[in-house]
Amino acid sequence: MTQSPLPPSPVSGQPDYLERLNPEQRQAIETIDGPLLILAGAGTGKTRVLTTRFAHILLTGHARPHQILAVTFTNKAAREMRDRVGALLGGPVEGLWLGTFHSICARMLRRHAEYVGLTTGFTILDTDDQLRLVKQVMEPYRVDTKRWPPQGMLGVIQRWKDRGLTPDRVTPAEDSEFGGGCARRVYADYQARLIAVNACDFGDLMLHMTEIMRTRPDVLAQYHRLFRYILVDEYQDTNTIQYLWLRLLAKRAGQPSNIACVGDDDQSIYSWRGAEVENILRFERDFPGAKVVRLERNYRSTAQILAAAAGLIAHNDGRLGKTLRPGREDAHGEKVQVVSVWDSDEEARVVAGAIERLRADGHPLSEIAILMRAGFQTRPFEEQLMTRGLPYRVVGGLRFYERAEIRDCLAYMRVLAQPADDLAFERIVNVPRRGVGTAALQKLHLEARQIKGPLTAAVARQMADGTAKGKSKAALQSLMQGFERATETLAREGQVVAVEQLLEDVGYLAMWREDKSPEAPGRLDNIKELLRAIGDFQSLEGFLEHVALVTEAEDSAAEDKVSLMTLHGAKGLEFDSVFLPGWEEGVFPSQRSLDEGGLKSLEEERRLAYVGLTRARRRATVLHAARRRIYANWQDAIPSRFIEEIPADYVEHSGQAMQERRLTAAQPSVFAFGPVSSRRPNYGHAPRVTDVYDASPTDITVGTRVFHQKFGYGIVTDVDVDRLQVQFEKAGEKRVMASFVEVAV
DNA sequence: GTTCGAAGCGTTTTT
DNA sequence: CGCTTCGAAC
Numbered sequence: 001m002t003q004s005p006l007p008p009s010p011v012s013g014q015p016d017y018l019e020r021l022n023p024e025q026r027q028a029i030e031t032i033d034g035p036l037l038i039l040a041g042a043g044t045g046k047t048r049v050l051t052t053r054f055a056h057i058l059l060t061g062h063a064r065p066h067q068i069l070a071v072t073f074t075n076k077a078a079r080e081m082r083d084r085v086g087a088l089l090g091g092p093v094e095g096l097w098l099g100t101f102h103s104i105c106a107r108m109l110r111r112h113a114e115y116v117g118l119t120t121g122f123t124i125l126d127t128d129d130q131l132r133l134v135k136q137v138m139e140p141y142r143v144d145t146k147r148w149p150p151q152g153m154l155g156v157i158q159r160w161k162d163r164g165l166t167p168d169r170v171t172p173a174e175d176s177e178f179g180g181g182c183a184r185r186v187y188a189d190y191q192a193r194l195i196a197v198n199a200c201d202f203g204d205l206m207l208h209m210t211e212i213m214r215t216r217p218d219v220l221a222q223y224h225r226l227f228r229y230i231l232v233d234e235y236q237d238t239n240t241i242q243y244l245w246l247r248l249l250a251k252r253a254g255q256p257s258n259i260a261c262v263g264d265d266d267q268s269i270y271s272w273r274g275a276e277v278e279n280i281l282r283f284e285r286d287f288p289g290a291k292v293v294r295l296e297r298n299y300r301s302t303a304q305i306l307a308a309a310a311g312l313i314a315h316n317d318g319r320l321g322k323t324l325r326p327g328r329e330d331a332h333g334e335k336v337q338v339v340s341v342w343d344s345d346e347e348a349r350v351v352a353g354a355i356e357r358l359r360a361d362g363h364p365l366s367e368i369a370i371l372m373r374a375g376f377q378t379r380p381f382e383e384q385l386m387t388r389g390l391p392y393r394v395v396g397g398l399r400f401y402e403r404a405e406i407r408d409c410l411a412y413m414r415v416l417a418q419p420a421d422d423l424a425f426e427r428i429v430n431v432p433r434r435g436v437g438t439a440a441l442q443k444l445h446l447e448a449r450q451i452k453g454p455l456t457a458a459v460a461r462q463m464a465d466g467t468a469k470g471k472s473k474a475a476l477q478s479l480m481q482g483f484e485r486a487t488e489t490l491a492r493e494g495q496v497v498a499v500e501q502l503l504e505d506v507g508y509l510a511m512w513r514e515d516k517s518p519e520a521p522g523r524l525d526n527i528k529e530l531l532r533a534i535g536d537f538q539s540l541e542g543f544l545e546h547v548a549l550v551t552e553a554e555d556s557a558a559e560d561k562v563s564l565m566t567l568h569g570a571k572g573l574e575f576d577s578v579f580l581p582g583w584e585e586g587v588f589p590s591q592r593s594l595d596e597g598g599l600k601s602l603e604e605e606r607r608l609a610y611v612g613l614t615r616a617r618r619r620a621t622v623l624h625a626a627r628r629r630i631y632a633n634w635q636d637a638i639p640s641r642f643i644e645e646i647p648a649d650y651v652e653h654s655g656q657a658m659q660e661r662r663l664t665a666a667q668p669s670v671f672a673f674g675p676v677s678s679r680r681p682n683y684g685h686a687p688r689v690t691d692v693y694d695a696s697p698t699d700i701t702v703g704t705r706v707f708h709q710k711f712g713y714g715i716v717t718d719v720d721v722d723r724l725q726v727q728f729e730k731a732g733e734k735r736v737m738a739s740f741v742e743v744a745v
Numbered sequence: 746g747t748t749c750g751a752a753g754c755g756t757t758t759t760t
Numbered sequence: 761c762g763c764t765t766c767g768a769a770c
């Protein structure tokens with residue numbers, strides 16, 4: 001890293017990294033001291049500003065690399081920032097405090113672990129461990145786990161942690177909500193158990209560090225001296241504990257708070273996991289004298305898409321206020337397409353067909369995405385893409401490190417690295433099946449309690465004193481021998497050989513080799529991949545730390561495939577063409593969301609819609625179906641309110657199904673579908689949408705000759721409220737909605 | 746302790 | 761519909 005400023009550009013007299021920035025971007029970068037809020041709308045060059053600002057602080061000599069704290073939410077964002085800062089500075093920079101909230105806290109906590117009763121080598125638990133632990137802790141309370149599942153309890157604890165509440169800070173009033181009033185005590189016991197096994201869950205990384213900085217002024221002062229500048233990405237996604245942690249670090253007596261937060265309140269979509277939009281809305285009050293810079297020039301999308309998105313998001317209240325403007329002159333573009341289809345199957349066909357056409361026109365599939373509200377919506381699209389031979393990838397499924405076989409292997413490694421890791425030991429003690437079930441494990445727990453030691457010590461003890469007998473004795477003995485041999489190998493030949501030997505020795509690999517299920521070979525491949533990855537690290541501990549904090553799979557974005565993912569998963573990404581299916585009331589906005597959170601949730605859903613639209617560079621296509629298959633049965637659906645919230649000027653409707661909500665929006669029933677069948681009251685005086693619907697309600701009876709947009713002419717053979725059985729001349733017998741046919745003349 | 750079948754249930758997800 | 765989970769029978 002060089003401390004001298006870069007040579008100025010010969011043309012402008014500015015360092016060349018400041019060239020081609022717009023005035024707002026420049027301001028966000030060149031405002032170095034004092035609190036700064038950068039409101040960065042979608043596609044306004046946020047990452048560029050953040051990284052350039054980082055480099056600028058270094059290159060102007062305001063700080064050395066290790067004196068800047070830069071926090072992100074995801075490892076991906078951290079990696080990108082690290083790479084781009086490196087690129088600006090002409091090479092990788094060492095010693096940066098740049099990472100996710102959690103990785104930075106882990107790094108800090110390893111230094112100060114003793115203040116919360118841990119040792120520096122503490123384990124970071126995965127969700128399986130957490131659940132196992134909370135189950136154990138709940139047991140003595142005899143909670144009805146039907147009503148109060150351990151997952152729910154874990155959720156309550158996590159939310160408390162997100163809010164910075166240690167067990168003693170949970171008020172009795174807040175306690176009563178779950179588990180019949182024992183949640184607070186379970187939480188306290190859970191924390192005690194974590195300390196006892198020298199472990200942390202994810203929430204603890206933040207909670208412990210915040211607690212340490214609250215109670216140890218010397219530690220806090222140390223970081224105050226260290227960090228001259230703080231950069232925070234995605235500030236709208238911070239939860240309370242992250243906010244408290246940042247505030248502790250940023251507020252330095254007698255010195256300015258050099259904290260720069262980048263975020264977009266319109267893209268806050270994670271309130272359900274503890275994010276508090278209020279943090280960003282409150283920034284100017286939290287940090288008096290804060291400068292606010294708005295980045296509103298969007299270099300990503302066409303003017304039409306931007307106007308559509310802006311019109312939509314304008315329906316939200318309580319925004320900081322920000323309007324995306326097109327940053328490129330050339331990008332007028334096409335209107336947002338809204339396609340009305342008959343049912344969810346047709347929706348998938350329409351999208352797949354459109355993708356085929358895009359491909360035929362030379363558009364790479366990697367520039368096409370289908371973004372939906374929920375993961376299960378991918379199915380019909382997968383089927384359609386598959387049958388047409390269009391390559392696709394589903395982003396965000398089960399991640400590599402979440403696979404059972406990988407977690408098993410990791411548990412083996414954890415016991416190898418730290419024999420006192422009871423939770424890891426519990427996971428693998430009977431995998432593969434070796435006849436050590438709950439009964440044997442119970443005995444081991446008792447023994448461990450008596451000797452006040454870990455389970456592995458209890459095993460050794462039982463081997464020695466003859467408590468163990470028969471099958472489980474032999475099994476445990478051979479397991480422990482496996483660990484002993486691996487420990488020797490680890491010292492002599494390193495972690496890769498040791499782990500492979502261990503997994504072989506204890507019969508884990510054999511278990512999958514003998515498994516006849518079709519997934520087994522894939523699992524063995526995954527394990528092979530895992531073994532390969534261990535070699536990339538200095539030590540077993542280093543590898544375990546990495547996998548505890550980095551759960552994401554490797555990016556395979558380079559392949560030319562259509563991306564299928566949730567709207568949440570798409571945040572931060574962009575594609576030339578974006579398909580947004582399932583814009584129907586109840587699906588999007590999600591009914592469940594609305595039921596739980598009312599107006600606040602509706603606004604969050606709307607932000608999600610905004611995020612979806614703004615992912616598109618050139619083409620955005622919204623779809624809604626009149627009937628959707630949900631689980632086993634078909635349900636009628638009306639178009640999402642979000643569709644009509646997009647200003648009509650920027651929308652082009654197509655498709656044959658009902659196109660406007662107006663017909664039915666005021667009606668109580670979601671089944672009201674415009675003028676329909678004979679036995680259905682015709683609500684209100686709704687205007688007709690198209691001539692297709694001009695059949696008078698009473699005209700349709702058995703024997704009526706009707707016309708259907710998709711199936712053509714046919715004779716009605718049965719009427720069931722609003723559904724008809726029709727014998728079509730060409731398409732055969734079909735069941736169709738009465739609203740989708742007209743009486744043939 | 747294991748295995749098999751019925752019952753239940755069904756957002757969004759990172760670390 | 762298709763998955764996971766739990767309980768009963770071997």
